Structures are given as C-alpha cells and as structure tokens.
Amino acid sequence: MSSATLYKDLYDEEFCTVSFSTPHKKTSVHNVTLFTTEHVMKLGRLGNMMFRYAGNLGIARKQGRQMFTEPGTDLGQTFKLTHEGVHEEAETWPVIAEKNLLDFDSKLMNLPLRNLRIDGYLQSFCYFAEIIDEVRQEFTFQDHIAVVAANIFREVYLNYNASMIVGVHVRRGDFLMTEWNSLGFTVPRKSYFTKAFNLMKSKFPGRTIIFIVASDDLPWCRENLSAEDVIVMPPASPAVHLAVLSSCEHVIMSSGTYGWWAGWLANGHVIYYTGFLPKGTFQGNLLNKRTYYPRQWIGVGD
Structure with missing residues (x-):
C-alpha cells in the first residue's frame, strides 16, 4: 500500500488541510537549494524529538527543501538518521514558530522562499502523513x-x-x-x-x-x-x-x-x-x- 493510500485511509484528511497531490519540486532562489532545520532540537525527550524530526522532514519534502538536524542528540544515538548535520549559517536564519503547539499548522507547509529555522513541537501526523514510509525508514534503530x-x-x-x-x-x-x-x-x-x-x-x-x-x-x-x-x-x-x-x-x-x-x-x-x-x-x-x-x-x- 502506498503512502498516499495510507494517508487517505488512515488519517483524517479533512483536518489535514494541505494537499500532497502535486509532485515535490525542489525549491530554490537563484538556483540555491533552500534548507530548514529545527530551532531547538534538544528540547523535550525522545518522543518530542521524533515529532520534530518527522515534522520538519515532512515540511521539507513538501517544498523540495533539504532538512538537517543537530547531530549528537539522543535521537541520532537511537536511530540511523540520514539528515544530521550543521549549516554554518543556520544561527543567522530567521525563526518561524508554529501557531499552536498541539495542532497542525498548515502555514508551515508553505514557507517563505528563504532558509529558515522552525520552532515548535510539530505534534501532528499531518506534517508527515505523505512520507510515512520515509519516516519509518529514518526511525530504524541503531x-x-x-x-x-x-x-x-x-x-x-x-x-x-x-x-x-x-x-x-x-x-x-x-x-x-x-x-x-x-x-x-x-x-x-x-x-x-x-x-x-x-x-x-x-x-x-x-x-x-x-x-x-x-x-x-x-x-x-x-x-x-x-x-x-x-x-x-x-x-x-x-x-x-x-x-x-x-x-x-x-x-x-x-x-x-x-x-x-x-x-x-x-x-x-x-x-x-x-x-x-x-x-x-x-x-x-x-x-x-x-x-x-x-x-x-x-x-x-x-
């Protein structure tokens, strides 16, 4: 069963008000790939970190961005993550925060065309419902x-x-x-x-x-x-x-x-x-x- 089928069958599509029906296109400004990363990756425990990683990855995939996460966290020591790394300019990027800590914020799926840090817990399956196979692969245990x-x-x-x-x-x-x-x-x-x-x-x-x-x-x-x-x-x-x-x-x-x-x-x-x-x-x-x-x-x- 494909991710798209799972999304329609198992998740409440009415309340995930964002369409993943269009192909993911690489987003760039002047042919430079855009990045996103977490603002505070180490906030919270393992479950919180997993939501932020999966949510950020879903946001990045929706817009064709590259996502990376801070290395050396409990998350990276637990799973075989493929998006660990540090961008030398990340600390200078503006921060965009989710609107509600415990609900899906559809605006995060359509971010401004610039490198950004995302602040929030991202505790909703809607952020990554279209890439569940990839998320499961990311959360392969060491x-x-x-x-x-x-x-x-x-x-x-x-x-x-x-x-x-x-x-x-x-x-x-x-x-x-x-x-x-x-x-x-x-x-x-x-x-x-x-x-x-x-x-x-x-x-x-x-x-x-x-x-x-x-x-x-x-x-x-x-x-x-x-x-x-x-x-x-x-x-x-x-x-x-x-x-x-x-x-x-x-x-x-x-x-x-x-x-x-x-x-x-x-x-x-x-x-x-x-x-x-x-x-x-x-x-x-x-x-x-x-x-x-x-x-x-x-x-x-x-």
Whole structure:
C-alpha cells in the first residue's frame, strides 16, 4: 500500500488541510537549494524529538527543501538518521514558530522562499502523513539497540509460548506532579489497562497473547498489572524499551508522545487513553485530537 493510500485511509484528511497531490519540486532562489532545520532540537525527550524530526522532514519534502538536524542528540544515538548535520549559517536564519503547539499548522507547509529555522513541537501526523514510509525508514534503530530488543523478544516467545506480543507503555513519573496534572498531563488508572487488555484479547480470540510492559514506574506496574500473561520489563534505556514496544504486533499506550511513537512504529492496533489532556485544561484546550491520533486508533477511558 502506498503512502498516499495510507494517508487517505488512515488519517483524517479533512483536518489535514494541505494537499500532497502535486509532485515535490525542489525549491530554490537563484538556483540555491533552500534548507530548514529545527530551532531547538534538544528540547523535550525522545518522543518530542521524533515529532520534530518527522515534522520538519515532512515540511521539507513538501517544498523540495533539504532538512538537517543537530547531530549528537539522543535521537541520532537511537536511530540511523540520514539528515544530521550543521549549516554554518543556520544561527543567522530567521525563526518561524508554529501557531499552536498541539495542532497542525498548515502555514508551515508553505514557507517563505528563504532558509529558515522552525520552532515548535510539530505534534501532528499531518506534517508527515505523505512520507510515512520515509519516516519509518529514518526511525530504524541503531544495531546495538535492535539486537537487545530482538533478544528480549526471543526470550518471551521461548519462555511463554506466545503467539502474539502486545506492547504496553505506562507513563507515570513526572505526570504525577501537581503542576503537570493542572495542565492536563494525566495518567490512567488500573481500570484503563484492564479495559484495554480485555479489548485486545477480544480482537484475537484463541491467540496466546503476552503483554509486555515498559514503564518509568515498575513498582506500580508490578502491583497493579501483575498477571500470568503480563511481563514487566526490567529497567533499560528509553531507546531499548521503545525498540521492544515498536516491534510488538499491537500497542496499548498511556500518556505522552513516547507511547504515541511506540504505537505508530508498531503499525498494528493501537489503544490510547482518552483521559490524556482532557478538555478544560490548558493543554487539553489546545490539543486537536483529530490531527494527533490517527483515526483507526481506539480510544478507551478509565
């Protein structure tokens, strides 16, 4: 299936108000190729960096620009990126910021004809919906990370006689802090995961499903999610946990961009927590869920 077909079938085209139907043409001024880069690449964690990289790449491809990203970040140490580099004049380029931190800004797909730095989180699939195959290729894990993830999978299949592995991401940590909660950064309760587990089982009757959990709060997971068909992974780097989750056939995510990318990279059924960034909170009022969650993903509450 082509990227264009996927874009029409899996993403809410009505709310991605930009057409990718025309061929990408190289944009230049006086035969000089235009560039774009991130204004602040190191802002946020791995999931934030992935959105900015994918979004900037989609913006660049739409306009025939060349995109590059700051080398030496956690992103480059995790994935085999092909657009790392530094332009000697980048610090002098003007900065264009996205209009809304949690919605698609179609104006970024039609930038002025000059070299630019883009400022924003770019947390919408609309920025890269037409180049999903390329984005997946960019997010190929470094070999040493992929090997560790493969070994974990091998052990699960051998020791648990699994016919399907479903990844589960449980983000808690800083989202438990009052200042984060007040903005809308909530965490699901045990009841959400119970519903999500049961829903996933109902979709695949007769299959031996093992749920493999990655979390920043292992004691909570062991106390609340313990079951014969649940494995709580031991501590590891965010890169290794993401490699494991994205290698699963399906994913249950909780809160945050890290879980979003685990689901997107796995490319199967994805269940997400509808209580994350609820309306009435500062961040929740900014979030456009139609340009954040692909429409085939399944929302479940507590």
